[in-house]
Amino acid sequence: MKYSADAGLVDYVRQELVPEGLDFNALRENRIAVKINAADAVTIADRFVNKYKARLIHETAVDLEGSGFEMVYIYDFSMLKERLVVVLEAKIPKENPSIASIANITWSASWAEREIHDLLGINPIGTPDPRKQFLPYEWPNATESGTAPAQPEKGEKGVKDMWIPLGIAPKDSYATLIPIGPYHPGVIEGQTVYVKVEGETVVSADIKTGYHHRGIQKLIERRGYHKGVFAAERVCGICSPHHGLTYVTACENLYEAEIPDRALYIRSLLLELNRIHSHLLWIGVVADVIGWKTGFHLTWGLRERVMDIIEAITGNRVNYGIWRIGGVSRDVSQELAEKALKTVVPLKAEMAALLPLVAAHSVVQSRLINVGPLSQAEAFDGGAVGPVARASNWKIDVRADNSPHAMYDPKKINWQVITDDHNDTFGRTLVRVKELLVSSDIVAQCLEYLVKNAGEVINEPKMIPVNSEGIGLNEAPRGELVHYVRASEYNNNLPQAYRIRTPSYRNNAVIPKMLVGANLADVPVVMGSTDQCLACTDRVEIINEKDGSVSSMTWDQLLAMSRRAKVIR
Amino acid sequence: MDPLFTIISIILILPISLVLGVLYSFLIRKLNARFQWRVGPIIRMYSDLSPVIGSTRIWQPLYDILKLMGKDTVIPGSAHKKLFVYSPYMSLIFSILAIFFIPFPGMPLLSEIPYSLIIASYLIIASIMFTILGPVASGSPWGAIGARREAELFLVAELGFVVSLFSVAIAKNSLSIWTLASNMESLPAILLTLVAGTTMFVAMLGKLHIKPFDMPEAECEIVAGPYTEYSGKLLGTYFLSKVFILYAMVSLFIAIFLPPFSSGFIWLPLYAVAAVLLIFLLAVVQVLNPRYLIRKALLWYLKIVVPLAILSLIVAFAFVLGWMVV
Structure with missing residues (x-):
């Protein structure tokens, strides 16, 4: 069986969906890649989600090494045209990288933006939940020369109230907070769910992942x-x-x-x-x-x-x-x-x-x-x-x-x-x-x-x-x-x-x-x-919190550590 | 009866109750396993393994306890040390004391004394009370939640337990277990046995933590519940007291509701059959049910057990007032 592409789709996307696109590239099987300006990402997301009821499949970023980062937004349009997937690509510079957040438009972008911030250091401006996703909350911000991201302001209404009932780190925890995890008999894999209980009723909850990084x-x-x-x-x-x-x-x-x-x-x-x-x-x-x-x-x-x-x-x-x-x-x-x-x-x-x-x-x-x-x-x-x-x-x-x-x-x-x-x-x-x-x-x-x-x-x-x-x-x-x-x-x-x-x-x-x-x-x-399956990605790095220096661990060092032998540096 | 015989039988009942309690736990585990397409503790060990690990695993519940006795005991720093350490031993002592007041075929023990029914039920309650007190003293949130659940369940199960015991006592006009146990059944008394016995059976589910009433031990929800901070000898002592409580509940049930199986030595075979049947029923209930939420269990008790308890009281009073021919 051969998978073919619909030739007229590029024009449809150019005229109908993304008029502000800079460059249109028809990939195979009705996937269309569109280069856009980073500044347009939010308006396009708003139109896609609210007007066309399109679904954000994933948001990620690619390190282009010398020439900066490229943000990639993948949207599913299969309810409009058969197998149509629109990939938006926006280039951003390497110095002080940042992009306007779209998590206020669709919450499904929130985890992705936190991950991008964790792993590539791209700052999602205005994201409702700027905490660490896979790294520990206390992890120093090496990519931003030590400055922590702004904490969410209290009292705002909107997405935040719906999806982040408990904006706390473990160090702010109180007596009524029960941590379920990282390892708990009810859940097979490692994750922490903090639940705040009154009696036995949960009034608020939060989830922290990041215990399974394998790269x-x-x-x-x-x-x-x-x-x-x-x-x-x-x-x-x-x-x-x-x-x-x-x-x-x-x-x-x-x-x-x-x-x-x-x-x-x-x-x-x-x-x-x-x-x-x-x-x-x-x-x-x-x-x-x-x-x-x-x-x-x-x-x-x-x-x-x-x-x-x-x-x-x-x-x-x-x-x-x-x-x-x-x-x-x-x-x-x-x-x-x-x-x-x-x-x-x-x-x-x-x-x-x-x-x-x-x-x-x-x-x-x-x-x-x-x-x-x-x-x-x-x-x-x-x-x-x-x-x-x-x-x-x-x-x-x-x-x-x-x-x-x-x-x-x-x-x-x-x-x-x-x-x-x-x-x-x-x-x-x-x-x-x-x-x-x-x-x-x-x-x-x-x-x-x-x-x-x-x-x-x-x-x-x-x-x-x-x-x-x-x-x-x-x-x-x-x-x-x-x-x-x-x-x-x-x-x-x-x-x-x-x-x-x-x-x-x-x-x-x-x-x-x-x-x-x-x-x-x-x-x-x-x-x-939800039938959880926690597969995540990360590399192992040791960051010296005092001077911010970053060193990697080799396989042998990890092995030595796991055997409690002397770690050779 | 002869005081010497009583003393000898009190000494004898200790190994008997331990062996029977272990056998009952083994039976529950084995039946559970067979219902769940598993093997369970093996009765006759495979020939190639028997030289290494012995010819049978019938005593597996006992081995589990003995293993714990040889382990290190950790006492958490946040615990109230005295209460934490003494609670398991108190629980064990009270459960052993309770079995002295419950007759075994051919051995009346202390059940002949006038208020033995009240004493026995209080001793069983006391044993369970100390499985609540110890965890509360442990300082662990899981222990506290487990103890709280244990207390709620205890309050709920106690109602059926007490009402069913006392409706029989009212009907037969005696608070001595031996009198109740040696009183031959007349035909209409079977009605009382059915109603009060069912109430008692449901109460036993709660007391022995048989599903759907095993919320205190729900490891998926609250880790090990009351026993979270316990380890080594202290945990082993708790498990040992559970074995004695299992024996006590089964023999109390037979003594009160299936007279005269606990009276003469000649009734021993029927006593054994009744015990195995009771354990079989417990295992079937255990296998068929998931765990209730504690508040839903309470509602279920209000809906089913309270009317049943009231019914058994009515039947008992009917006996007393002579509405039925005893």
Whole structure:
């Protein structure tokens, strides 16, 4: 299958969407890159979000080394034109870099702006929440020669009151503040949620991430396109194939990719099998959080059978390692497909019988209904994605709107997007339970295709051009996942910049809003309801607070530290 | 009865109750595991492993406690030291004292004395009180929240516990457990056993922290709850007192509601069957339910247990006033 671009779209974007654009560049597959003045970013954002109801997918910045920074705004226009994604690019100077914040227009930019400030030192002027995102709050501001960013003024109305109920650092904490994390039995990964409680009722909450920095983005920028596939898979252990495929989609987006049909079906097959196992895992975790060990063991027992199918197909349980740019590395033989089909069909019947029973349990319902409410408007403004958004009755699914390079064509595969109007944790549970069944349908259809047809699974990779940009979008089990690759200006094998925006990055940002008014016992349930997966990026630096000098640590030094040996400097 | 026999049986009941309490905990764990597609503590160890770790794991709950006894005990600086250290021991002492007042087949122990029902229920309450006091003294916020939940749950569960015990006492006109336990059931008394026994069973769920009433031990919400700051011997002592409380609750239930299984030695097989059935029911409830929120548990109690308790009182008074033929 070849992905083509609509030729007339550049004119449409030039005349209709961004008249103030300086330079228009049609990328592949209806992605349009527009160069703009940094001063226009806010007015354009206002028009996009409020007039066209476009969605900010991600905001990031690229270090152009000698010639300054480039701000990159990625907007989703798929509801206006098929697969249309507009990439706005604004250059800003290296000295005292700053840009007007758009987080007041759409809250979904807030975390991104904090991250840009953390990692590149670009100051978002007027951002409602200028605190550190991934770095500790107390981290010295090396990039700004020691000056701390302005703290938010108290008493202002607007975005701030809606989304930042608790503007405090740990040092300002009081007796009523309960830290859930960094490591807490209810949440598997490291993060801190500060909840302020009166009795057992949460009156205010705040979230702090940044405990998982592994530097994967930088790693891929240094390794070349083909090795990057394997690094990208290791972003997350649960949705690893989604990260791998999104990276591959972004890279295929850089050139005129043509992918064999059989490879597309294998990709869909593995993505959906992964979604089944991930959703089963989530139901188990939530059952465990509400104290129902039996539900945990039942769903994880079902999940183990899905893992067996995955292992039979790819040889691995977690990181499949079969994605390649231009196809997949390993075929699913017709016998294997037939065997897998025989396992999937009874598994689906079992899930269809069991899971609605779980959802109908009266104590389960009493723990989930009206817990962690999130209305559709809040979901849109906060930038929620995936099952969290769909449970707020917002029909958003990347597979339908802007599908990745896998087989989700409604003409060939029969499936539908699940939504629910409960607007709470129970709705999120129902959405995931129904999605499981839809996913098993897709899996069965893919396997049927693989049984009946034969063919190639990979095309010879082409030379990846310089000066190009690729965007990979995918619906991971937790929601919309974005990988943005910008090809180097001179090197055919190295990306200049590579950015990941995970779904939890968005969903975690709305957690404090959902927590307010909950019982303390519900806090882990609400946190779990977004199915968090905290994959972040950073490098290790040691900053001497007294003189501001920066030194890096080598791998050996870290190893020595971890073994409590003498650190050699 | 002969004072010498009483003293001998008091000495004998200690190992008996420990063994039975451990067996009951093992049974709950094993049944839980089998219901959840797990293996659980292995009854007959695999032949290749048995030379290394012994031929059975039936005593696993006891091994867990013994392991804790050999660990270091950490006392947090913020704790009220005396209360923190003595609470587990007091809890253990009261739970052991309680079992002296509850009969075992062939051994009346101290249950013959006139007010043994009141004494036994107070001793059980005292043991639970010290699982609240110790955590409060620990100075940990999780311990405080856990203790608070324990106290709320205790207040809630106590109602059903007391009403069900005393409706039987009212009907049979005695406060001595031995009299209640050796009184043969007549046919209409089964109605009372059903109503009051159900109330008592629900109260047991709260006292033994069986789901859906295990909020004090909800590790996903409040870490280890009351036991957050406890470690080593002190934690082991708490767990040991829980084993004794489990035995005490089961044997009290059988003594009050299933007479005469606790009276003569010949009833021992039926006593065992009743105990296993009771444990089985507890395990089924434990497996089938997630955890309630504390306020929803309270509402549930108001809706279900309070009418049940009132009903059992009405039935008891019906006996006294002779509306039914005893």
